[in-house]
Amino acid sequence: MKFLSQSQLKRLTAVHGWSGTILGILLYAVVLTGTVAVFGHEIATWSAGGHRVHAPLSGDVDGKVRPVLDSLTKGYLGEISIWDDAQGNLVMFPHAHARNPDTGQMDEYGPIFRIDNQTGDVLSRHDGFAYDRPDWYSASALEEFLVDLHAQLYIPQPWGLIVTGILGLCMMVAALSGLMMHRHMIRDLFVAARPGERLISARDRHILAGTWSLVFAFLLGFTGSFYSFAGTVTFPLLAQVAFGGDQEALIETLYEPKVAENATPTPFADLDAILAKAIDHTPGGVVLIDIARYGRADARVSIWQLPPDRGLGYVHNVFDGATGRFLGSRPIVGNTPSTGSDIYSLVAPLHFGHFAGVLSKSVWVGLGAAMCYVILSGMRLWVRRREGERLWRGFGRAVTVTSYGLPFAMLAAGHGFFLAGAQSGDPFLWTPVGFLIGTTLCIALGLVPIETDRLSRVFRGLLAVGCAALPMLRLYADGMGWLDAAAEGQGAVLSLDLTFLTLAGLLALWTLRAPRWPTGGGARRMTLLATIAAVIASTAVLALLAATDPKRRRAFKLTPRPRDPWTARAMAAGVVLPGILLLAADNGAAFIVWMGAVTVTGWVVAAMTPQRATALYQGATNITQTLRTWRDRKTETAQRLAELEHRVAALEAALAAASKPKTIRKPRPKRSLSRDVADTAAAADV
Amino acid sequence: MVGGFPLKAATVLRDTVECNPTVSRWLLAGPGALTAAVTIIAAMPLWWPPGTAGVDNIVYPLLLTPLIWSVVFIYTCLEENLTRGVLVIGSATIVQGFAAGLALLGVIGGHAP
Numbered sequence: 001m002k003f004l005s006q007s008q009l010k011r012l013t014a015v016h017g018w019s020g021t022i023l024g025i026l027l028y029a030v031v032l033t034g035t036v037a038v039f040g041h042e043i044a045t046w047s048a049g050g051h052r053v054h055a056p057l058s059g060d061v062d063g064k065v066r067p068v069l070d071s072l073t074k075g076y077l078g079e080i081s082i083w084d085d086a087q088g089n090l091v092m093f094p095h096a097h098a099r100n101p102d103t104g105q106m107d108e109y110g111p112i113f114r115i116d117n118q119t120g121d122v123l124s125r126h127d128g129f130a131y132d133r134p135d136w137y138s139a140s141a142l143e144e145f146l147v148d149l150h151a152q153l154y155i156p157q158p159w160g161l162i163v164t165g166i167l168g169l170c171m172m173v174a175a176l177s178g179l180m181m182h183r184h185m186i187r188d189l190f191v192a193a194r195p196g197e198r199l200i201s202a203r204d205r206h207i208l209a210g211t212w213s214l215v216f217a218f219l220l221g222f223t224g225s226f227y228s229f230a231g232t233v234t235f236p237l238l239a240q241v242a243f244g245g246d247q248e249a250l251i252e253t254l255y256e257p258k259v260a261e262n263a264t265p266t267p268f269a270d271l272d273a274i275l276a277k278a279i280d281h282t283p284g285g286v287v288l289i290d291i292a293r294y295g296r297a298d299a300r301v302s303i304w305q306l307p308p309d310r311g312l313g314y315v316h317n318v319f320d321g322a323t324g325r326f327l328g329s330r331p332i333v334g335n336t337p338s339t340g341s342d343i344y345s346l347v348a349p350l351h352f353g354h355f356a357g358v359l360s361k362s363v364w365v366g367l368g369a370a371m372c373y374v375i376l377s378g379m380r381l382w383v384r385r386r387e388g389e390r391l392w393r394g395f396g397r398a399v400t401v402t403s404y405g406l407p408f409a410m411l412a413a414g415h416g417f418f419l420a421g422a423q424s425g426d427p428f429l430w431t432p433v434g435f436l437i438g439t440t441l442c443i444a445l446g447l448v449p450i451e452t453d454r455l456s457r458v459f460r461g462l463l464a465v466g467c468a469a470l471p472m473l474r475l476y477a478d479g480m481g482w483l484d485a486a487a488e489g490q491g492a493v494l495s496l497d498l499t500f501l502t503l504a505g506l507l508a509l510w511t512l513r514a515p516r517w518p519t520g521g522g523a524r525r526m527t528l529l530a531t532i533a534a535v536i537a538s539t540a541v542l543a544l545l546a547a548t549d550p551k552r553r554r555a556f557k558l559t560p561r562p563r564d565p566w567t568a569r570a571m572a573a574g575v576v577l578p579g580i581l582l583l584a585a586d587n588g589a590a591f592i593v594w595m596g597a598v599t600v601t602g603w604v605v606a607a608m609t610p611q612r613a614t615a616l617y618q619g620a621t622n623i624t625q626t627l628r629t630w631r632d633r634k635t636e637t638a639q640r641l642a643e644l645e646h647r648v649a650a651l652e653a654a655l656a657a658a659s660k661p662k663t664i665r666k667p668r669p670k671r672s673l674s675r676d677v678a679d680t681a682a683a684a685d686v
Numbered sequence: 687m688v689g690g691f692p693l694k695a696a697t698v699l700r701d702t703v704e705c706n707p708t709v710s711r712w713l714l715a716g717p718g719a720l721t722a723a724v725t726i727i728a729a730m731p732l733w734w735p736p737g738t739a740g741v742d743n744i745v746y747p748l749l750l751t752p753l754i755w756s757v758v759f760i761y762t763c764l765e766e767n768l769t770r771g772v773l774v775i776g777s778a779t780i781v782q783g784f785a786a787g788l789a790l791l792g793v794i795g796g797h798a799p
Contacts (some may be wrong), residue, residue: 340749
């Protein structure tokens with residue numbers, strides 16, 4: 001920004017560089033694990049290996065939970081949470097609150113049940129502080145591990161959350177300082193990086209990727225540090241100031257519906273009827289059922305549902321637990337709508353990116369990958385400027401080892417998970433052990449005295465092998481086969497297996513490819529042209545997808561045009577293909593530009609009505625016609641001018657020949673001068 | 687002499703800050719910014735309007751915690767006049783900290799929004 005003085009810029013550069021360097025490796029770990037955890041639910045379904053279709057909480061739930069609840073003592077019936085795990089089984093946790101001796105805090109205590117969603121049989125029961133034991137309620141140790149690694153870096157509470165919160169703040173400050181330091185942000189948005197391995201090229205690539213992911217970095221840092229600090233620092237602090245330290249009172253004020261107390265024993269309403277009403281009212285799938293004061297006249301049922309179309313936040317529908325009457329949709333916080341609640345409800349979708357299903361999750365993954373590139377390129381840039389110092393060379397080596405080692409260790413965690421499943425081991429033990437083994441192997445490789453480029457190639461090869469082995473190990477560990485997955489509609493199984501195999505192929509190509517960097521202006525033009533061509537190609541396919549979309553055609557009352565699902569899939573692949581080609585060409589910066597540009601053009605294409613598109617087409621045709629006419633006129637004028645010039649030149653030549661002095665005698669043909677002039681003029685006419 | 691002590695204190699503060707600008711800025715941007723942010727967040731339920739739902743004075747400090755720290759931190763980095771920076775951050779910390787302290791002791795503010 002231009003209003004900053006030199007000293008302010010210098011300070012901001014120092015803050016940007018040092019904060020990124022000191023915490024960059026940890027930040028990379030949090031962002032990369034977060035990028036993978038965006039698909040945590042799909043990873044859970046893929047890894048859980050269940051042969052049942054993952055059904056939402058609907059249908060016969062009452063008949064499965066009521067017998068269990070009726071057999072419990074009243075002490076546990078004050079609060080009951082019900083959700084479904086990755087295998088499609090019901091998990092029910094009736095609980096009271098007790099002081100946890102491990103943490104010294106009031107925590108949820110009670111029996112937790114896993115109930116078969118088809119037969120209603122109780123598969124397991126454990127009693128205790130259940131949220132401390134993921135193996136009691138989670139079907140996928142892999143998902144738990146990845147989420148834990150992302151949220152608190154596997155550091156015990158509350159310190160892990162505080163560390164990730166500080167990293168979130170660091171990311172916000174890096175984004176803000178980067179924004180303020182960069183003087184020509186908008187102008188440089190589409191300027192391709194200068195090619196080559198020079199320092200300036202590395203700086204260009206970092207700035208380009210950073211500029212495109214700036215808003216996302218700020219949002220992620222903001223929402224991430226909110227989640228980290230809310231439970232550990234802010235919540236207790238506000239409870240202390242506003243509620244005299246009573247956190248339960250604060251939770252009730254924010255999250256629980258107001259109820260007039262009435263302890264009269266009353267039979268609980270039909271839960272299935274309540275679920276049907278909730279789904280009728282809000283078309284999103286049910287993700288959580290909370291029952292308060294089961295078996296009393298003042299019982300309440302909270303149904304949490306996925307956001308409906310065009311919605312961003314979860315929907316919270318409340319029912320009377322005694323009569324089954326619908327009491328209304330409640331804001332996420334408070335009992336009446338407020339701006340605070342509206343903003344609060346945006347935090348989760350902005351952080352998790354789950355508001356539009358796989359599409360928004362894919363965009364979040366892409367932006368997360370861009371953030372990883374920004375962090376790594378920033379650290380490498382910092383190191384390159386200090387290559388002369390041994391300490392920084394060592395740091396550069398650590399950056400290389402971490403950048404490849406962390407994804408490899410995450411793959412190793414997956415291998416540990418599947419191997420434990422195959423050998424009847426404990427996946428909740430072997431998943432982190434697999435990660436540790438992977439980490440140790442990478443650190444050991446980093447200590448081998450080979451040059452960094454070679455080391456990087458070794459790591460890429462390892463990553464390729466790790467990716468290729470994961471689907472095979474899953475199948476070896478009695479995972480669902482592809483035909484079964486297709487038959488049961490388990491899209492996550494097929495998609496993730498194919499993703500890993502594709503990644504393995506791309507990494508193998510990258511490993512085998514000799515390192516080469518184009519140099520010179522021609523190469524730079526090629527990069528820019530390749531990016532523009534990729535964006536145009538993807539946008540063209542997107543436009544085709546939009547034009548042939550049946551729902552869109554119905555909505556705009558256009559002539560229906562049936563489209564084969566495979567054609568739609570092929571076109572969707574066609575949208576992504578140019579980006580993959582850019583990546584395969586080792587053109588990271590172009591890939592990020594392509595990703596951002598296609599997001600924007602895709603949005604424009606989707607938002608444009610057919611009338612506007614027609615008007616735009618007409619306008620473009622008119623402009624083209626005008627340009628063509630202008631070009632034709634210009635060509636005609638140029639031709640006439642050329643002819644005239646030619647004629648003038650011929651005449652001048654003839655005139656010069658006619659006025660030539662006769663003093664110099666030289667042999668000449670036996671032709672008259674007038675004949676020569678006449679011949680030249682005739683040639684000019686021709 | 688009227689106003690002698692505050693003037694003298696301000697002079698001493700300015701001299702101390704200007705003699706050690708690097709250390710002063712580090713202290714201001716590190717512990718200073720953190721303390722200011724924490725006291726502002728702690729006192730926000732007392733002065734932020736509760737809104738129609740009666741929860742905004744809790745929800746906003748909860749939500750804005752990262753942003754408040756970032757703003758204070760960036761300000762401490764950008765402020766050219768370090769003495770003025772110390773005075774601004776120090777005053778904010780004292781005023782907000784005093785209000786939050788009174789609330790913690792139960793002197794002001796209710797125990798519900």
